[in-house]
Amino acid sequence: MAVGHVPFPAMPALDGVRLGTTRAGIGKAGRRDLVVIELPDTASVAGVFTRNAFCAAPVQVAREHLAACRRQGQAPRYWLINTGNANAGTGAQGLDDARESCRALAAEAGLPAHRVLPFSTGVIGEALPMEALLAGITPAFAARSGQSEAWEQAAAGILTTDTQLKGASVEVPLGDRRVTLNGIAKGSGMIRPDMATMLGFVVTDAAVAPALLERLLRQAVDRSFNCITVDSDTSTNDACLLAATGQGAEIATDDEIRAFADGLEQVLVALAQAIIRDGEGATKFVTLDVVGAASRREALDVAFTVAHSPLVKTALYASDANWGRILAAVGRAPVADFDVERVTIDLDEVRLVEGGGRAPGYTEAAGSAVMAREEIGIRIDLGRGDSxxxxxxSDLSHEYVSINADYRS
Amino acid sequence: MAVGHVPFPAMPALDGVRLGTTRAGIGKAGRRDLVVIELPDTASVAGVFTRNAFCAAPVQVAREHLAACRRQGQAPRYWLINTGNANAGTGAQGLDDARESCRALAAEAGLPAHRVLPFSTGVIGEALPMEALLAGITPAFAARSGQSEAWEQAAAGILTTDTQLKGASVEVPLGDRRVTLNGIAKGSGMIRPDMATMLGFVVTDAAVAPALLERLLRQAVDRSFNCITVDSDTSTNDACLLAATGQGAEIATDDEIRAFADGLEQVLVALAQAIIRDGEGATKFVTLDVVGAASRREALDVAFTVAHSPLVKTALYASDANWGRILAAVGRAPVADFDVERVTIDLDEVRLVEGGGRAPGYTEAAGSAVMAREEIGIRIDLGRGDSxxxxxxSDLSHEYVSINADYRS
Structure with a gap:
């Protein structure tokens, strides 16, 4: 179940970038579950990670290795991703396992272990099945390819409860030159700001200095992956990585930075939206705009209060224009001195709420017509400012409950 | 569907207190939907109301009338409660309707309108069906009685999606005297701190000064109704009222205040627990203790982050000891400088988490045995302080989605 189908795009080859995927048998699914992404020695790499205090072993090791690379003026050469097991809540054993996985891949490539960053997603709290994982590294490494098909296989190899591949590719023109951004992602539940069970891997052929790359990634994540929510739960394993191979055009002037930042945001928004379309049990894709807020923080607070409301989400599922639930959610958002008289709420082209109550011209028929759509826009104007x-x-369906009540069984 | 059955208690008669109930035909259910509660002229009355910025018309009018009574050194004589329609999001018309309802009951009793406090619960955003409501006032007024049966009928008359009557009665010994507290409540969804779609009406024969009554009510609400959550949504209509008729013993000394406060908390906790047991679609009743916190605020933040997590709630529904989801929810709670190594999590008598991961002695069989219970205790020790x-x-079930996707249809 997913809202709309976004076909997996053709991915242009990027010099020095190869992806290898295999079925290592880590999870139960019998599908591709181990992915190696190779970057050239000329790359810069930036990453943002979960803020969950219980962050998983691979997140800790990825951070350590990224820092070690930076201290030596290097970048990671490999990303190693497994699905089927999150290696989270696994204590010292989990850290050992994540490090050992890196060592095994590094040995294949003849590099020190810190040039490999590990990523895991899947069940929390069970030990990584190391025998299967280690046995998978050689075939995954051998399968490396730069072709579009390799990107598609890698996109398949990082999925858990996802039902659709998630990829995006954008070309950014820079005068007479151009750079390419290819991205893949996974995630469909446990999705909320500050990253969620979300893995995103984006590679560009641009040449971008590490500090600039980091800043541009954080900025784009704040407008994409940190602006989506399925169920308000943040995972222990989230990570979004961005590599700039340095094989193509350099990004240095203000115009170039602006164009590149726009392209990056476009890729991350496409991936973030794909995650929501494939949200667990999703039957609706909802774009929630909060305008007229006193600050961006306030706008986000209102937006997420509405987006997390189980009553709003079940009304969306039922295609019920129960605007009272939206109004009640707006009303309980953490906003000081809220003047409800100034708030308006629109459902696509239909005005629902005005002057503290139902809008004068509103009819149930008009509201229901919008709610019947698969893709719905909710616009809330707080009338307080310019942010x-x-x-x-997405909505909250029976299917969401089924998926999450049955995940381990 | 509800977790356990708590029989409706015998309610001792309280001098000067009478309750009248009728079927006014306000909602569709064809059941008792209009309740009048009469208090003697000697009463003190305290109330706490929803903090939702979009508070409903009856909440606004109840606050106004309570303030008007206080200015005149009086207390309200009547509480008028309808179900089937919340009179929320109804603008100026809603305020007129709430005031007119009060005038109609006040006219029956030969009093000014401000001696009546109105309460409404049900669908948001539709005009109160005034014809039916006004026609019901005379029969409800005529049906007044002080007998236990009248309490039970009133408890039935305030329900919406509730499946069980909610009542509690406590006798508080005060040396050779004693006072009685009788309470009824409604609520089963849209339940979270700061009151939720919760109505509670408690009457005692004690004599308590208004300012003290207000303080004791707030204190008890903070330990009861503000400590429950079904689905994190706060309603526009919540109210909890406490009347002390003054016909019985006076509460004045520190010992008397302490004993009365304990009895009041006991009644409110019993009503709050009854709401959770009857939570929409609930199949589990969960007591969540957070200890070792640096402050009560922090303890509440962690408790509610876990209690609101859809992934924790669906795991509870599935009787799946998926402790990783509890750990992930604790990890994303808004707590600064969280040392995950010091956190322990227990499920009843079974230690789940210790030292940042699964507890050494933990077995899936032991966890599953606890999760199979209908009533489960989760204890989270943060190891940071004394609060x-x-x-x-409750849990998140298919039935919850069904109830809230079908509520208006």
Whole structure:
């Protein structure tokens, strides 16, 4: 179940970038579950990670290795991703396992272990099945290819409860030159700001200095992956990585930076939206705009209060224009001195709420017509200022409960 | 569907207190939907109301009338409660309707309108069906009685999606005297701190000064109704009222105040727990203790982060000892400088988490045995300080989605 189908795009080859995927048998699914992504020695790499205090072993090791690379003026050469097991809540054993995985891949490539960053997603709290994982590294390494098909196989190899491949590719023109950004992602539940069970891997052929790359990644994540929510739960394993191979055009002037930042945001928003479309049990894709807020923080607070409301989400699922639930959610958002008289709420082209209550011209028929759509826009104007936020979310369905009540069984 | 059955208690008669109930035909259910509660002229009355910025018309009018009574050194004589329609999001018309309802009951009793406090619960955003409501006032007024049966009928008359009557009665010994507290409540969804779609009406024969009554009510609400959550949504209509008729013993000394406060908390906790047991679609009753917190605020933040987590709630529904989801929810709670190594998590008598991961002695069989229970205790020790909080919640089931996707259809 997913809202709309976004076909997996053709991925242009990027010099020095190869992806290898295999079925290592880590999870139960019998599908591709181990992915190696190789970057050239000329790359810069930036990453943002979960803020969950219980962050998983691979997140800790990825951070350590990234820092070690930086201290030596290097970048990681490999990303190693497994699905089927999150290696989270696994204590000292988990850290050992993540490090050993890196060592095994590094040995294949003849590099020190810190040039490999590990990523895991899947069940929390069970030990990584190291025998299967280690046995998978050689075939995954051998399968490396730079072709579009390799990107598609890698996109398949990082999925858990996802039902669709998630990829995006953008070309950014820079005068007579151009750079390419290819991205893949996974995630469909436990999705909320500050990253969620979300893995995103983006590679560009641009040449971008590490500090600039880091800043541009954080900025784009704040407008994409940090603006989506399925169920308000943040995972222990989230990570979004961005590599700039340095094989193509350099990004240095203000114009170049602006164009590149736009292209990057476009890729991350496409991936973030794909995650919401494939949200667990999703039957609706909702774009929630909060405008007229006193600050962006306030706009985000209102947007997420509405987006997390189980009553709003079940009304969306039922295609019920129960605007009272939206109004009640707005009303309980953490906003000081809220003047409800100034708030308006629109469902696509239909005004629902005005002057503290149902809008005068509103009819149930008009509201129901919008709610019947698969893709719905909710626009909330607080009438307090000039700040805004856009957040994407899905509904709460029987299927969501089934998926999450049955995940381990 | 509800977790356990708590029989409706015998309610001792309280001098000067009478309750009248009728079927006015306000909602569709064809059941008792209009309740009048009469208090003697000697009463003090305290109330706490929703903090939702979009508070409903009856909440606004109840606050106004309570203030008007206080200015004149009086107390309200009547509480008028309808179900089937919340009179929320109804603008100026809603305020007119709430005031007119009060005038109609006040006219029956030969009093000014401000001696009546109105309460409404049900669908948001539709005009109160005034014809039916006004026609019901005379029969409800005529039906007044002080007998236990009248309490039970009133408890039935305030329900919406509730499946069980909610009542509690406590006798508080004060040396050779004693006072009685009788309470009824409604609520089963849209339940979270700061009151939720919760109505509670408690009457005692004690004599308590208004300012003291207000303070004791707030204190008890903070340990009961503000410590429960079904689905994190706060309603526009919540109210909890406490009347002390003054016909019985006076509460004045420190010992008397302490004993009365304990009795009041006992009644409110019993009503709050009854709401959770009857939570929409609830199949589990969960007592969540957070201890070792640096402050009560922090303990509450962690408790509610866990209690609101859809992934924790669906795991509870599935009787799946998926402790990783509890750990992930604790990890994303808004707590600064969290040392995950010091956190322990217990499920009843079974230690789940210790030292940042699964507890050494933990077995899936032991966890599953606890999760199979209908009533489960989760205890989270943060190892940071001496503050604690206890919160009650329920699970997230298919039935919850059905109830809230079908509520208006």
């Amino acid at each position: 805004d936020a856009r957040v994407w979310t | 604690d909080a206890r919160v009650w919640t």
